[in-house]
Amino acid sequence: MALTDANLPADPTVPTSGPSPDDAPGGRPGWPTGLQGFGYGGDYNPEQWPQVTRLEDVELMVEAGVTIVSVAIFAWATIEPAEGEHHFEWLDETMDRLHAAGIRVALATATASPPPWLTARHPEILPQTADGTVLWQGGRQSYSVTHPLFREYALRMATLVAERYATHPALALWHVDNEIGCHVPRDYSDAAASAFRSWLAERYSTVEALNEAWGTAFWSQRYSAFEDVLPPRSAPTYANPTQQLDFDRFSSDALLGYYRDLRDALRVITPEVPITTNFMMSSATKGMDYYRWSPEVDVVANDHYTIASAADRHVELAFSADLSRGIAGGRPWILMEHSTSAVNWQPRNRPKLPGEMLRNSLAHVARGADAVMFFQWRQSKAGAEKFHSSMVPHAGRDTDVWRSTVTLGETLKKLAPVVGSTVRSRAALLFDYEAWWAGELDSHPTQQLRYTDEVLSTYTALWNRGVSTDVVHPSADLSGYDLVVVPTLYLVSDADAANVAAAAERGATVVVTYFSGIVDVNDHVRLGGYPGAFRTLLGVSTEEFYTLQEDETVHLSGSGERVAGTFAADLWTEKTHLRGATAVATYDDGPLAGLPAVTRAEVGAAGGSAWYVGARLNAAGVAAVVDAALADAGLTGEAEVPAGVEVVRRHAEDGTAYLFVLNHTAEDATVKTTGTDLLTGSPVDGSLSVPAAGVAVVQEA
Known part of the structure; x- marks a missing residue:
C-alpha cells in the first residue's frame, strides 16, 4: 500500500458504502446484526482464563442479561504465538459457546497490540516521540500505523480472522483494532516523516503553496522541496505553528487511514457485517478529529471514563455523550467502554458511589446510546489493568459491583421501548478539533488557556438549566437551533464563520466567547482587529488582548437591562470597542475600566442577536450570560428540577x-x-x- 493512502478523500463528509438498512434488524443501518433491544455487555478476554472460568462466564452473562461482548481485542499473540503459527481453537469454542447462549459478538481484528516476536524481528515498526525516543514493546500499541510493514502484518491478521469467522452466526459487528491513537496519537518516526511529506504534497501540490501556508518567510524556514520537510520534532525553540497544526491534521488522518485499510479488508470478505472502532470522545482526548472519522464507521462507538476527583464528573460525562451524539449525526450510538467502578490509571482511583454506575450508564442512554458496554467483563488477575473494575470483580458474585451489573441488565430490558428514539435539541454548542489543536499551540498570549475549559464552562451552565444541547461541528446545519454557542473558536474557516453568521440572520441567538475567529485555516491572523472572522457579526473590534497574571482578577458589572450583578474574570480580558453592538457588561476596575466586557448586537430582520463575551468569567458570570441568552432565544430546560x-x-x-x-x-x-x-x-x-x-x-x- 502506498503511504499516501493514509490521506482522506477530497470530501471526507461522504460516507463509505456499508450495510444497507435491509441488512439490519428493524431497518437500522449499521447496527450490530441480530442485536435486539439495548446492547449490554463488555470486553471479554477468555484467553486470560482457564476452561472452568470460561464456562462460568457464559452462565454469569446469561444471569446478568448480557446481549453482546467484544472478543479478541488483544489476542494477536494468543492467535499467532510465532509467525505463521495460528491457534484459533479457543476462539472457535468461544464463538460457539456465546452463540449457543444467544449472545452476539463484536469481533475484533486482534491487532491492538502486536506480539513480541513481531517487534523483536522488526523494531523499525516501533513509533517514536518528538525527541527521538523509541516506544518499545512491553505495553500496547507499540506500532507505527504509517509503516508499510506493520500495515502488512496487521492486514494479514485482520484478514485471517475475517475469513475464519465470516459466516459464524454469532458475528454481529467488526471491532477494528482498539482505541486507535490512544497511546500514540503523534508518531515522529522516519516512517511517519515519509508519510507526512506525501500528505503535504497531496494537500498543497506545490512547495510554493506550502511555503505560503506555513509563512516560511519567518525565521528563514522557506523550503525548496517536500523532501526537506520533517515532522515538528524537538527543536531549539518554537516550531512553525502551521507545521505543528498540519502535523496534527496528518496524524489524525494517518490513524484514520489505518482504520480504513483494515475496514476495507473486512468489507471485501463480509460486506453485510457492520464495522466500527471505538472512539475516545471526551474533554481529554484531542488527538483525533472524530468529525472526519464518523462517516467512515457504520455506527459510532465511544469509550468514556469519569474523573474520580471531579465532584461534577457527571457533567463532563454528559458533554462526552452529547459530543458522541453530535458526531453520530443524531443517530443512536454505542457506549463501547466505561467502568463499573474504579479505574487503574488515575492518580487516586476512587470507586463509584452507590447508584453512580447506574446513573452513569443511563446518562449515556438518555443522550443517545442504544448499547451500554464496559471494560471489561471479568476483572483480570494479572497485568497492568488488574485493578481496573469490571462487571465480574475479583471478589465474585457476592459484591455490590456484581449486583449493580445484574440490576443494570434488568433496567435496560425495562427500557426496551426507548431503543431507536433520539434527542431533539434547540441549542447547539460548536466544537472543533482543529480549533482545539490550533488554540493550544505555543507562543500564544497565554499558555494557560485550555480549549475544553471554556467549552465545559458554557456547557455546564446549559446542563445546570436542563437545556438539551447538541455538540456539533461549526460546519453543521444550524437551521434548527434557536441558540448557538461558540466557545473560544480560535481557528475558523471562512465558510464556517459564515455559517454561524447565517444562523443569527435566520433569527438565532449566537454567543461567541473570547479568542474566537482569530486565525484562518492556515493559522494566519485575520487582520483588522479581533475577533477577526466574527467582528462584523458581533459589532465589536478588539485592539489588544489583556491577559491576566496568576491570581489576578478584575470585576465587571452588568448594565441591568439584560444582565444584572457584578462578576469576576481571570486569565483573559480584551480591549474592545463597540462597532454597532451594545455593552451588556463593562469592566469596573483594572486597566480596561469602563470598556465593554460583554456585548450584544441585533442581527437581521428575523430577530437574531449576537453576543460577545470578551473575558473569562467566573461561574456566576457565565450563568448570568447564559440565562440572558436563553431568554433571548426563548429557551427553557426540559423540566423544572432542583440543582444537580x-x-x-x-x-x-x-x-x-x-x-x-x-x-x-x-x-x-x-x-x-x-x-x-x-x-x-x-x-x-x-x-x-x-x-x-x-x-x-x-x-x-
Missing part, C-alpha cells in the same frame, strides 16, 4: 417521549411529568419523586 438533577428527553418517531431524570444529589427530588415510570411500572400523574442518587425514566402521556 439531570433531565433529558428522547423522542420516538411515533411521537412518544421518554423523560430521563437522574438525581445526582443527596436529597429526594420532584419533577413535574405525566405518564408511566418504565423502571417501576407505576403511573405518574403530574408529579414524580426521584430518590437521592436515584433514577427514573417516564414514558410521557
Whole structure:
C-alpha cells in the first residue's frame, strides 16, 4: 500500500458504502446484526482464563442479561504465538459457546497490540516521540500505523480472522483494532516523516503553496522541496505553528487511514457485517478529529471514563455523550467502554458511589446510546489493568459491583421501548478539533488557556438549566437551533464563520466567547482587529488582548437591562470597542475600566442577536450570560428540577417521549411529568419523586 493512502478523500463528509438498512434488524443501518433491544455487555478476554472460568462466564452473562461482548481485542499473540503459527481453537469454542447462549459478538481484528516476536524481528515498526525516543514493546500499541510493514502484518491478521469467522452466526459487528491513537496519537518516526511529506504534497501540490501556508518567510524556514520537510520534532525553540497544526491534521488522518485499510479488508470478505472502532470522545482526548472519522464507521462507538476527583464528573460525562451524539449525526450510538467502578490509571482511583454506575450508564442512554458496554467483563488477575473494575470483580458474585451489573441488565430490558428514539435539541454548542489543536499551540498570549475549559464552562451552565444541547461541528446545519454557542473558536474557516453568521440572520441567538475567529485555516491572523472572522457579526473590534497574571482578577458589572450583578474574570480580558453592538457588561476596575466586557448586537430582520463575551468569567458570570441568552432565544430546560438533577428527553418517531431524570444529589427530588415510570411500572400523574442518587425514566402521556 502506498503511504499516501493514509490521506482522506477530497470530501471526507461522504460516507463509505456499508450495510444497507435491509441488512439490519428493524431497518437500522449499521447496527450490530441480530442485536435486539439495548446492547449490554463488555470486553471479554477468555484467553486470560482457564476452561472452568470460561464456562462460568457464559452462565454469569446469561444471569446478568448480557446481549453482546467484544472478543479478541488483544489476542494477536494468543492467535499467532510465532509467525505463521495460528491457534484459533479457543476462539472457535468461544464463538460457539456465546452463540449457543444467544449472545452476539463484536469481533475484533486482534491487532491492538502486536506480539513480541513481531517487534523483536522488526523494531523499525516501533513509533517514536518528538525527541527521538523509541516506544518499545512491553505495553500496547507499540506500532507505527504509517509503516508499510506493520500495515502488512496487521492486514494479514485482520484478514485471517475475517475469513475464519465470516459466516459464524454469532458475528454481529467488526471491532477494528482498539482505541486507535490512544497511546500514540503523534508518531515522529522516519516512517511517519515519509508519510507526512506525501500528505503535504497531496494537500498543497506545490512547495510554493506550502511555503505560503506555513509563512516560511519567518525565521528563514522557506523550503525548496517536500523532501526537506520533517515532522515538528524537538527543536531549539518554537516550531512553525502551521507545521505543528498540519502535523496534527496528518496524524489524525494517518490513524484514520489505518482504520480504513483494515475496514476495507473486512468489507471485501463480509460486506453485510457492520464495522466500527471505538472512539475516545471526551474533554481529554484531542488527538483525533472524530468529525472526519464518523462517516467512515457504520455506527459510532465511544469509550468514556469519569474523573474520580471531579465532584461534577457527571457533567463532563454528559458533554462526552452529547459530543458522541453530535458526531453520530443524531443517530443512536454505542457506549463501547466505561467502568463499573474504579479505574487503574488515575492518580487516586476512587470507586463509584452507590447508584453512580447506574446513573452513569443511563446518562449515556438518555443522550443517545442504544448499547451500554464496559471494560471489561471479568476483572483480570494479572497485568497492568488488574485493578481496573469490571462487571465480574475479583471478589465474585457476592459484591455490590456484581449486583449493580445484574440490576443494570434488568433496567435496560425495562427500557426496551426507548431503543431507536433520539434527542431533539434547540441549542447547539460548536466544537472543533482543529480549533482545539490550533488554540493550544505555543507562543500564544497565554499558555494557560485550555480549549475544553471554556467549552465545559458554557456547557455546564446549559446542563445546570436542563437545556438539551447538541455538540456539533461549526460546519453543521444550524437551521434548527434557536441558540448557538461558540466557545473560544480560535481557528475558523471562512465558510464556517459564515455559517454561524447565517444562523443569527435566520433569527438565532449566537454567543461567541473570547479568542474566537482569530486565525484562518492556515493559522494566519485575520487582520483588522479581533475577533477577526466574527467582528462584523458581533459589532465589536478588539485592539489588544489583556491577559491576566496568576491570581489576578478584575470585576465587571452588568448594565441591568439584560444582565444584572457584578462578576469576576481571570486569565483573559480584551480591549474592545463597540462597532454597532451594545455593552451588556463593562469592566469596573483594572486597566480596561469602563470598556465593554460583554456585548450584544441585533442581527437581521428575523430577530437574531449576537453576543460577545470578551473575558473569562467566573461561574456566576457565565450563568448570568447564559440565562440572558436563553431568554433571548426563548429557551427553557426540559423540566423544572432542583440543582444537580439531570433531565433529558428522547423522542420516538411515533411521537412518544421518554423523560430521563437522574438525581445526582443527596436529597429526594420532584419533577413535574405525566405518564408511566418504565423502571417501576407505576403511573405518574403530574408529579414524580426521584430518590437521592436515584433514577427514573417516564414514558410521557
